[in-house]
Structure formats: structure tokens, C-alpha cells
């Protein structure tokens with residue numbers, strides 16, 4: 001996943017920052033990690049890319065400023081930052097041709113923290129589009145707690161660490177992005193525990209190619225309905241960043257502890273996940289996906 005840093009139109013507030021990508025094409029808000037990311041994220045303070053790369057200093061400053069603040073306070077600040085940006089129109093340097101509204105990659109660092117936080121961001125994303133901005137997209141570890149509907153028009157992927165969770169997230173209406181210790185192949189692959197095809201993030205596998213892939217040129221996470229494809233897909237990221245070894249180690253430990261503590265997890269979703277999956281299917285999410293898949297077959 002490519003990240004940008006320097007920008008002439010960088011806006012910094014107490015707990016959040018709004019940074020333009022390099023090269024331009026999308027805008028990246030960062031929010032305080034300590035206050036907003038769930039403890040369920042296995043990388044929080046254990047190899048998180050934002051906490052360990054070029055952005056580490058900013059992340060530390062935001063965390064310090066957010067001490068004593070609720071996740072919703074931080075989301076209010078992120079939403080305000082977006083709402084105040086480009087009041088007269090979002091720059092038209094986005095899209096594959098560089099002539100469309102700039103896309104918005106919500107909180108590269110940080111997460112929504114609650115359904116109310118997601119709703120605030122959804123409203124800010126709507127405003128961004130009304131000001132001629134492009135697509136808003138993000139990833140969340142809060143997918144178990146926050147209903148997909150709270151994100152409104154934001155394209156949001158569930159961040160997961162095990163193949164079984166891909167199916168559970170899908171049943172909750174979320175396409176997934178899984179972090180793996182290493183890609184078994186540069187082509188789409190499958191992992192035991194999930195029937196989904198996993199697409200290695202093109203920015204990671206083709207990052208050094210002559211024609212570098214960025215999220216804006218790839219757009220898989222931005223505006224494709226990965227769940228509606230004939231063979232549903234999820235995105236795979238490989239452990240990367242200055243602490244890639246630590247991330248790999250965390251993933252390997254996680255796999256071992258899950259298989260030791262719950263042998264059933266090798267065969268399928270955890271019990272509470274399986275129940276959630278069943279509830280979602282009963283509430284009609286399965287039918288929605290089925291209908292979308294049929295539509296794609298009719299209009300490929």
C-alpha cells in the first residue's frame with residue numbers, strides 16, 4: 001500500500017493530519033492511533049506501519065495530544081479537517097488520468113472507534129464528493145462492532161488476520177483485506193479456511209515496476225465491489241515496513257496460538273463468528289451478495 005508524505009497543503013490539527021499523497025492523486029488523513037484503534041488489532045504498538053515508518057513521529061505527537069480524548073473526539077476532528085479542506089472545490093488531479101476529483105484515503109493511521117465515528121466520516125466523505133472530490137476509502141479493524149451501513153458511501157474493507165475472518169466479514173457486508181507474513185505467489189491465491197481468492201496488492205508486487213502502481217491507478221479497494229464478483233475476492237497485503245520481521249513474527253505467533261487454543265479455528269470460523277455469520281445470512285446479506293453476483297453475470 002503506497003503512502004505519501006510531504007505536501008504544500010498539509011493541514012495539521014491536534015490529533016489528526018491531512019496529507020497529500022506523493023505523487024498527488026489522493027488525500028490522506030491520519031488520526032491518533034492510541035485513542036481510536038481497537039486493542040483487537042494485533043499490530044497496534046507491535047509493528048504497525050504508521051507507528052514505525054516515516055510517519056512515526058507524527059503518530060507519537062497525535063497520540064500524545066489525544067490522551068484523555070475519546071475515539072469520537074478524534075473522529076470529530078478528522079471530519080472537521082476534511083470538511084474544512086478545499087471549501088471552493090477539491091483539486092482535480094485524481095483518477096487514473098489525473099484529471100478527476102482527488103480521492104480520499106481515510107485515516108491511514110487510526111480507525112473509526114465507533115459507529116458514530118464512522119457516521120461522522122461518512123458525512124465528511126459525502127461533503128468531499130459534493131465538492132467534486134473523488135472516492136473515499138478506508139480499512140477498519142472495527143468491522144465486528146460497527147455495522148457496514150454506518151460507513152455510508154465510504155468504500156471500506158475489513159482488516160483481518162486470518163482467512164476464516166474473511167468469510168465472517170463478508171457476511172457482515174465487508175470485503176476484506178488480510179495481512180499475510182509472505183505472499184505464496186505474486187498471482188491470486190487461496191488460503192485454507194476461506195473460499196475467497198486473494199489478490200496480492202498490486203502496489204506491493206509491482207511497486208518497483210517501471211510503471212508504478214498506486215491505489216489511484218489500481219482502484220481495487222476504491223470502487224470495485226469485491227464481494228459481488230463471480231468468485232469473491234479479498235485483498236492481501238504482505239508484511240512490510242521497517243518492522244516487517246516483527247509483523248511476520250506476530251502473524252506466525254497468532255496462527256500458532258489460535259490453533260493451540262482452539263483447534264476448531266483450523267476448520268472454520270470461531271463459534272461467535274459462526275453465529276454472527278448465521279445471523280447475517282438470515283438477515284438477508286447473503287441474498288444481497290447473490291443478487292449482485294447474478295447481476296455481474298448478466299452484465300460482465
Ligand code: SF4
Pocket residue numbers: 001002200201202203204213214215216218219220221222235
Ligand atoms: S489493492 Fe490496489 S487499491 Fe488496494 S491498497 Fe493495493 S494498490 Fe491500493
